Amino acid sequence: MAATDRFDAIVIGSGVSGGWAAKELTEKGLRVLMVDRGRMVEHGEDYPYDGKPAFEIPARNRMPAAFTKSDYKGLNFWVQPANQPFFTNDRLNPYDFDAPNPFHWVRGGVVGGKSLTWGRWSFRWGPNDFEANRREGIGTDWPIRYDDVAPWYSYVEKYIGVSGGRENLDYLPDSEFMPPFPMNVAEKWLKERLETEFPGRKLINARLSNITEDKPEQNRTRCQKRAQCDRGCSFGAYFSTQAVTLPAARATGRLTLRPDTWATNVEYNAAKKRVTGVRLVNANTGAVEVVPARMVFLCASAMGSLHVLLNSRPEGSERSHFHSNGALGSAVMDHIFKVNIGGDVPGMTEFVEYGRRPGGVYVPRFRNLTAEELPFKRGYGYQGGASRRQPAPEGFGAAMKHGMRTYGGWRFNMSAFGECLPYDDNRVMLNFTKKDARGMPLLRFDVTFRDNELKMMDDAQAEGERMLRQAGLTNVTSNRGTHIPGEAIHEMGGARMGRDPGTSVLNSFNQAHDAANLFVTDGAMMASVSCVNPSLTFMAMTARAADHAVKQMKAGTI
Secondary structure (H helix, E strand, O other), rough: OOOOOOOOEEEEEEEEOHHHHOOOOOOOOOEEEEEOEEEOOOOEEEEEEEOOOHHHHHHHOOHHHHHHHHHOOOOOOOOOOHHHHHEOOOOOOOOOOOOOOOOOOEEOOOHHHHHHOOOOOOOOHHHHHHHHHHOOOOOOOOOOOOOHHHHHHHHHHHHEEEEEEOOOOOOEEEOOOOOOOOOOOHHHHHHHHHHHOOOOOEEEEOOOOEEOOOOOHOOOOOOOOEHHHHOOOOOOOOOOEEEEHHHHHHHHHHHHHHHHEEEEEEEEEOOOOOOOOOOOEOOOOOOOOEEEEEEEEOOOOOOHHHHHHHHOOOOOOOOOOOOOOOOOOEEEEEEEEEEEEEEOOOOOOOOOOOOOOOOEEOEEEEEEEOOOOOOOOEEEEEEEEEOOOOOOOOOOOOHHHHHHOOOOEEEEEEEEEEEOOOOOOEEEEEEEEOOOOOOOOEEEEEOOOHHHHHHHHHHHHHHHHHHHHHOOOOOEEEEEEEOOOOOOOOEEEEEEEEOOOOOOEEOOOOEEEEEEEEOOOHHHHHOOOOOOOOOHHHHHHHHHHHHHHHHHHHOOOO
């Protein structure tokens, strides 16, 4: 493609946000170029381990620890041979590993990005989440409120399919639900006892973007409960770019997709305060070109988008065009987690569960919803589930085989996910002394969890144990790992939305204050992070921004 080709819009990145941007913009009549640094993965054709048993997967799907340490530093327990092809190799594509505070940057390495491997827990934010910064005087005030996003949540949910149960909780609003995956007998038992012992606390069905009803108009079949989601699903049972938004964008005939293409920076006209195009590097040949467009949607995942923005700078300068107020790269956040609590559920050993659900149950946030005297702000929730334990093989021959057909008792386990506050000095920046193969300075992190988050996890561990014991579980135990930002894979912030152009990067419609034709709609936009998984909010905000962008373009302001 020659550099003179013209597009109405360029979308950088093809994950949950980029896929939605491409779908919405093409369906509204725009000619769109979507670029992604990863190789192409075609839905249903390029999922090499979809449906394969362990003995057909290298190393029985167990990643050697030394290989993980050398090539997938941030993935730890996330990467396995069956999903390894979908992730970026850190050794071949480094960031600055010598930063004083470790940050584990988990990156998708293919078209579709992390939409192929994400956990699929899908929650709406509540009104409290959009109001907390202003109420507490922390960070910057969100320029929008729940009512601004609610119709776009509905729009996205109806299209992708979200399974879950209605609870009428004002702090965790209901979605447009398909039927939930039912709780098993042990979870139902625990729900009744926990909610009786702790009035106001709830144990509810997981809310998942795994469909429980067919969507034939999208050529998608309901979840088969195989617990293989992160390998790619040929049934299209969970939301991914490949299964849902890319087919829709392609069907318009207005999408051009270029894999193996790195966007290093956006081109900028400072006099007109407009982006004019994107500088692209072919990952295979190294060829460089600048492709013009009337507007750009930056959806490369939070840290990937910040990398592009920080590198969009005048020749000879180390300061970005979009860093005029000092806000770019600041208030980077991730969820704090790695607090795990479990206990044995008595009895019910005559029951076993059929299939392998893609998710279990959720205990929504219950802290700081009313006035409480606690040593921390905000709150946390628990994700978990109950299952029958299978004993380790013992002996040999027929006795061993017979033993492996039996089950142990029920055990319930849950993990806490807590909100990180938006600290201005949690930053990412460029290291101009180290560059990657495309000539971009490496991204350098200086991000830590603070006293507020650590005290929150103290409380989550203590309360988790107390709830399970008081509900009647036995052998209750807990453990706590090292909390390293990035490992929850919910990285957010750095190009936050705000009311004041002097303290934020984006306005209420995700437009850059310094360029009205540049939109950032992935996690970089977030001014706070709630304590629930963020991807559903990314999708709703992207659809909302795309609608606004097209209206502005038709009105001639873009």
